Amino acid sequence: MSVLVSCVALALALILGGYAGRLSTAASLRARAQLAADAAALAAVAESGPYGRASHEAVARRFARSNGARLLRCWCEPGATSVQVRVALGDATAEARAVFDPAALAPAPPAVDAGGLHPLLEDALDRLIGAANGSVWLSSGYRSPERQAVLWREALERYGDPERADDWVARPGDSMHQRGLAADLGGDMAMAVRLIDRLHLPLHRPLPNEPWHFELVSARR
Numbered sequence: 371m372s373v374l375v376s377c378v379a380l381a382l383a384l385i386l387g388g389y390a391g392r393l394s395t396a397a398s399l400r401a402r403a404q405l406a407a408d409a410a411a412l413a414a415v416a417e418s419g420p421y422g423r424a425s426h427e428a429v430a431r432r433f434a435r436s437n438g439a440r441l442l443r444c445w446c447e448p449g450a451t452s453v454q455v456r457v458a459l460g461d462a463t464a465e466a467r468a469v470f471d472p473a474a475l476a477p478a479p480p481a482v483d484a485g486g487l488h489p490l491l492e493d494a495l496d497r498l499i500g501a502a503n504g505s506v507w508l509s510s511g512y513r514s515p516e517r518q519a520v521l522w523r524e525a526l527e528r529y530g531d532p533e534r535a536d537d538w539v540a541r542p543g544d545s546m547h548q549r550g551l552a553a554d555l556g557g558d559m560a561m562a563v564r565l566i567d568r569l570h571l572p573l574h575r576p577l578p579n580e581p582w583h584f585e586l587v588s589a590r591r
Contacts, residue, residue, distance in 0.1 A: 403459040406437035407466035415468040486512025510554035
């Protein structure tokens with residue numbers, strides 16, 4: 371009797387051990403698939419902004435593959451601030467979503483003067499930049515029609531779609547920069563907004579996808 375019980379116990383142990391092993395393998399696959407999805411989404415969203423190369427899907431596929439998975443789908447539009455991907459690794463699938471803060475993409479601080487700007491805008495910017503003590507600076511002011519045309523062609527080449535290009539760069543003749551009524555700022559945007567409120571400056575940010583872009587409050591009326 372004891373021999374029979376021992377045999378049954380051994381058989382159950384082997385069965386349960388095999389089941390536990392399969393569970394462990396499945397859990398490992400799911401974890402690896404999730405890791406691949408996370409990596410693909412993060413890599414893709416980094417390419418999705420205005421300063422990326424708009425190769426988000428290709429990058430997502432490469433990062434999924436480098437983690438042993440394959441990309442099933444990429445919900446990633448050029449210029450979007452979020453990306454979602456689905457990957458497969460063996461029998462396991464996983465999804466991940468990544469989001470970036472557009473404020474992190476504020477332009478770098480080149481040497482730019484305020485020539486060509488509307489006097490009210492120039493005065494407001496002088497007061498803002500002076501109060502910021504080097505934490506906020508002018509990175510783009512007035513643009514000639516020729517310069518605006520170059521920027522729009524570059525955006526069209528990057529995104530491959532006129533409507534997508536319009537999301538980031540106005541067409542020649544439509545830009546508030548070209549009229550001297552807009553400026554792009556670099557540096558601490560949160561500080562800039564606080565100073566605008568504190569100093570009661572006639573500036574606002576009308577473009578939610580470009581937090582560095584400021585215009586006179588009355589510019590679009």
